Amino acid sequence: MKFFIFFIFFCSPLFAQVDYPKDYFSPPLDVPMQLSGNFGELRPNHFHAGFDLKTLQKEGLKVYAVADGYISRIKISTFGNGKAIYITHPNGYTSVYGHLRSTDGVIENYIKKSHYALKSFEIELFPKPDELIVKKGQVIAFSGNTGGSEGPHLHFEIRDTKTEKIINPMFFGFDKNIKDTKKPLLSSVYVYPLDTKTSVNHSKRPLLLNLSLQKNGTYLSEKVVANGKIGFGITAFDYDDVSFNKNGVFKIQSFYNGKSNFGYQFDTYSFDEMRYVNVLIDYSKYKKIQQRVQKLFMKNKFGLSIIKADENNGIISVVPNLTSVYRIEVSDFFGNKSTVSIPIQYDLLSTIIDQEPVVSNYFVRANKDSNFTKDNMSVFFPAGTFYDDFDMNFDVKNDTLFLHDDTVPAHTNFTISIEDNKYTEAQREKIFIGLVQDKKTTYNATYRKDTVFSTKVKTLGKYTLVMDTTAPKISIAKPIEGKWLSDQKTIQLTINDEVSGIKSYNGYLNGNWILFEYDNKTKRLIHNFSDGIISEGANDLKVEVIDNVGNSTIFETRFFRSQKK
Incomplete structure (x- = not known):
């Protein structure tokens, strides 16, 4: 009996196959399908969740619904998939389209109204099944380069609607659109x-x-x-x-x-x-x-x-x-x-190359809680933070926590706490725990109880308290004060914060909130006059930018615009 079970285990197909529909979905672009990234590709901290489809190295290609369905989710973010829409299909699957430049028609109007209703560029919406119905082959958007994209392309996924598991699009018949005769x-x-x-x-x-x-x-x-x-x-x-x-x-x-x-x-x-x-x-x-x-x-x-x-x-x-x-x-x-x-x-060969020397003063067991403290700094690792046991360096020097280095991966968050005894209460309002890498400091969301600062992170390395009293910067390429902008389609500003980073940005035209789209790669804010908030003649513009510790900058100017043709 044991032999029979062993035989079945090793002789059965190692990977079970699911009968996915092969001809249900059509391609989301009308250019030949070419991949710049495929499903499962190894990326920083994640596997790639779908296809990256080439868009002729440009933006603005028509993006089509791959099947009938309804738009069930819309997410606009400055990171990740940028502008993304999700279509739920009646066959139990959901298709995802990311890094879009814009959406089309009724969908774009729905999104624009939501921006203004919520007074935010970054939004996440969940339309009802009868609100945004789409048909197979319908133009739903235009390809772009938004979010974390490093160049124009369309990110495309297929998910199981019920479990939200992502599935290799190749299983749905898209392999017939790609020729591959080359060995890995x-x-x-x-x-x-x-x-x-x-x-x-x-x-x-x-x-x-x-x-x-x-x-x-x-x-x-x-x-x-x-x-x-x-x-x-x-x-x-x-x-x-x-x-x-x-x-x-x-x-x-x-x-x-x-x-x-x-x-x-x-x-x-x-x-x-x-x-x-x-x-x-x-x-x-x-x-x-x-x-x-x-x-x-x-x-x-x-x-x-x-x-x-x-x-x-x-x-x-x-x-x-x-x-x-x-x-x-x-x-x-x-x-x-x-x-x-x-x-x-x-064979018992003699050792010529020994193990790499490990200089450490602590040992971390992956399956147990660990807490380390020195001076005014401490770190707590819950059980399961790491995949394997390891020898760890832990020290505090010159107000800096030396927490090993980022050659050991953490799977879940751990907590760093630093007690302060030298700053005033007012100064503490401007302090965060920063990760120091290559002379640059990265902001981490920090919470404070009395004089103790804490943050939850997933990266080993050097940490210290950082004070940020520098306000964000707002600039414009060409001053518009007192000028007529009748021929311009947009207003563009550049915003930046070199220490804690930008938390929020809001623009107002004649006292009314207006939509500024933000591109994190270029640090650019763009308002499109087609939103219809502009007034005939004089217009007062106000833009406020706030960083992660509350420093703020206000940019104000007056310009003129004629709507008459």
Whole structure:
């Protein structure tokens, strides 16, 4: 019976397939589909949630509803997906369109009215099912570069409406719009000694393995000679025939002596799982040299649902009298595959390269609460903050908390507290806890109880109290005081705050609140005269900007405009 269960486990398909509708959705753009980013691609602190579709390196392309439905959510933000709309479809799925420049017709009017009703540029709306009904192929928006976008493109997702899990759009038939005959590129393979006793090829540190291309198109690694627990990691990328972008791979599967031992396939996952990218990769190496090595083992099991592993979580125990072969297969959605075989042999080799020296004064256990205090500063790590145990540096010098460094990833928030005994009460109103990186200080939302400042963060590093008494700056490229602006379509201002950052901005025309759209990348505020708030003749403009500790700046001017044609 045990053999029968074992046989079923290893002979059944490793990744179950769902029968997604293949011809229900149409493409959201009418230009050839080219990807600048694909589903599951490794990004800072998250996996990519959909497709990034190229828009001919420009904004303003028509964006179409991929199927009948209704707009169920609208989110306008200066970060993330920028201007985004969500369409709920009757088949149980929701499509998402991000980084939009603007929306179309009735949708745009609905959004504009909401901006003015809420008196805010950043809004989140949830229209009722009968408010904004759309049809398949209807123009709903125009592509842009808003939010966290680094260039013009359309971000496109498909989600399960009920669970809100994101799903690889390839499963819905979009693969027929993309030609891909190229194998993924398996660019490097690393072997990891996983305990202090193990050495690999004379080393107690991770090693890059030499690969040689075989006549059959597969790769053969140099032999791994080890004497304990080891694991492997790879860097791999995928290319298609038309996009020429370095994208993420769809599926990775490893085998030990012919049996599946670890793998994952980017088909569907939840947003709660996004941050597990930091434990899936060799985070320390990424932070040091910007290389994302995808690990094929788990030292401690974590909750990334796409992973399928054996009882050893992908870890190999190299024992005497057994010569083994480890095989890695990297595949794209179209079935193109790259393979590397790694011979493994047991031997007690002398250690030439020892472990990296660790200078630390504390030890953190990932599964237990930890609290560290020195002088007037403390840090509290709830159980589960980190993925693995680690040796930690903790010190306080010159009013600065030295909290290890950002080579160890945190999964959840931890709390830093600093007690102040030198500032006045008035000064404390302008103080926050800042993260110091490369001589720059990043603001963290800080709360205070009497003389104790606290913040919740997810990044190890240097922290200190920062006072910000400098007001934000507001500037205009060309002064408009006393001038006629009848031929202009917009008013544009630039705002900036160099210390704590901008918290809010509001504009008023003749005493009435007006919409200023804010582009965080350019720090630019833009008001469009087509909103219809302008008066004939003289107009008084007032703009107020407030930073995160309450410093404010007011810009006022008077200009003239004629509406007559």
